[in-house]
Amino acid sequence: MSHNATPNTSRVELRKTLTLVPVVMMGLAYMQPMTLFDTFGIVSGMTDGHVPTAYAFALIAILFTALSYGKLVRRYPSAGSAYTYAQKSISPTVGFMVGWSSLLDYLFAPMINILLAKIYFEALVPSIPSWVFVIALVAFMTAFNLRSIKSVANFNTVIVVLQVVLIAVILGMVIYGVFEGEGAGTLASSRPFWSGDAHVIPMITGATILCFSFTGFDGISNLSERPKMQSASFRARSS
Template identity: 50%
Template sequence: MQKSAKLKRSLGLWPIVMLGVGYMTPMVVFDTFGIASNEANGHVPLAYIVALAAMLFTAFSYGKMVRAFPSAGSAYTYTQKTISPHLGFLVGWSALTDYLLLPMVNALLAQIYMSALFPDVPAWVWVAGFVAMITVVNALGANSTANFNTLLVIYQIVCVVVFVILAIRELQGGMGYGEVFPLEPFYTPDMQMSAIIVGATVLCFSFLGFDAVTTYAEETPNPVKTIPRAIFLTAFIGGVIFTVGSYFTQAVFPDISQFKQPDATSPEIALYVGGKIFQWFFLAAALAGTIASGLASHASVSRLLYVMGRDNIIPKKLFGYVHPRTHTPLFNVIFTGLISMTAVFFTLEIASSFISFGALIAFTFVNLSVIAHYALKNKEYKSPISFLTNVIIPVIGAAFVAVLWYNLESSSFTMGMIWLGLGVIYLLYVTKMFKVQPMDIHFEEAGESTYIEENETPAVTREA
């Protein structure tokens, strides 16, 4: 009988960073500009800096936890190991709303872009084609996914650079503030910090994806060193792209009154700055961003499902399987593709409403896991440095996440709670009303992946 393989440790630091940046989608800075400018009263780049600062606290907590538990399970594993197996399951279940539905959102976005260009083609054709491409690339292996994703991310970065050059030309010609480096996007005398914070709250959701790099912890040779760096670099690089892109956009467009569609500003920004040809180049980059995010999110959820399957809380034979040749959780990749295909039955608003809830659940419990593991369990809080890193920073991270909770749309909260309720029902079933543990917990990274290639050194195990 052929045994399941293990995930292959073949990804270096930068391919993982590119997967994280691709998940975040650099071009989203232009999609959300109108909304953010309205909320921040014309100070979008400052709002991005505040949002980045807020996210870096939670990114720090992710880095701490991945050093303790270098597993592909991310927030699910951290909560399971440090607080409660039952609660860990519910965190993983909730996080699925973020990870599992983002590929569907990307399929819907691709369908919207392509239907606008080719309105006579049935919408389902674009959904099916997009999902099939993403599924096949992910099934071929992590390296294929990472390489393709890197090309798409580079294309988006090139597009942002070209936009900045064109924006400088327009500023020199008197457009917008009429100077290349105006101070106004960062500061004006009548600026209100309350508006900046509201804008930052909206923009924090642009950073969703820096946490997804933790799901590649079992596919890099040195996860304890690589993944924390990848988390920080992903958030930081994304923050730089967002800040620079929004700064020059804000400089050229001090207010949003000239936009016909303030809630979807990308096409008009490109047209006003570079003309029709650049608009096509720009929109192609937006589509590339959708594909990159689709690849990264598809890969991430298949890894989360793999760990939950390996722990036997969802059917292990199906979800805990890794193909011995491609070293991918093949059934999970296909399963995610099938879920994504249901995008033909949903609207973008409904699919998107689930995502924020799952992400905030994960963020909250990663910060709490740092306190539970390092401060409460290991008693690492007696020195000033340990108290800062193991108590103060995660508390600040949790506080920032609490602000996001407060500003979460009611529809997202309602639908998220319905999904969480279903998770509780399933948990009650598998634990026989909490009389037994919901899973056979394993942390040995090679323990559940018994297929080891010849001449390959088995992974060193670590006890929880």
């Protein structure tokens, strides 16, 4: 008497513990809205003040990737994101390489954020050694990430809201300064986009740095198994 073992082919998924809003907020947190204040000065020096045009170049380049993610997340609703897309669309070997490349991105991005935060804290409290801020920030972020995905989502929501408020305050101060005669003295000017001393190559070089502000859709696609809503609804909204 023989027994035919039936393999378990059921798909293993992550627990659905999030709604759409926290998922979107985590994607926005990954994009880091206030990153523009970190990179603006660097890119402004590279492009002779033509940062908006550099952002336009970055937007055009990233738009094709974002559209691809929108199509792939509907076809492969998996938390593997780029790894899964490359593995199933091209080959397992390419997926393996993309997966390790993505892992490096997820390792380096927090390091950059910690270093930027350290610079700000060091400027605010110069009497405290910089390594203290680094250790404290790493310990805090690690502890929070070890709690649960819902805790991380709630924390990211608070961070995004604070960033939006700060951006609104800074934008209001800029508009007030323009009306007071500072800068170009007008809200509408073509000089930040193009002028006589503008050069395309420095703008494209600056765009490579500004691409750092357009990585949130990858973070959202990594959470495609987390929303409580039906996967088809999430895929439609995320794309």
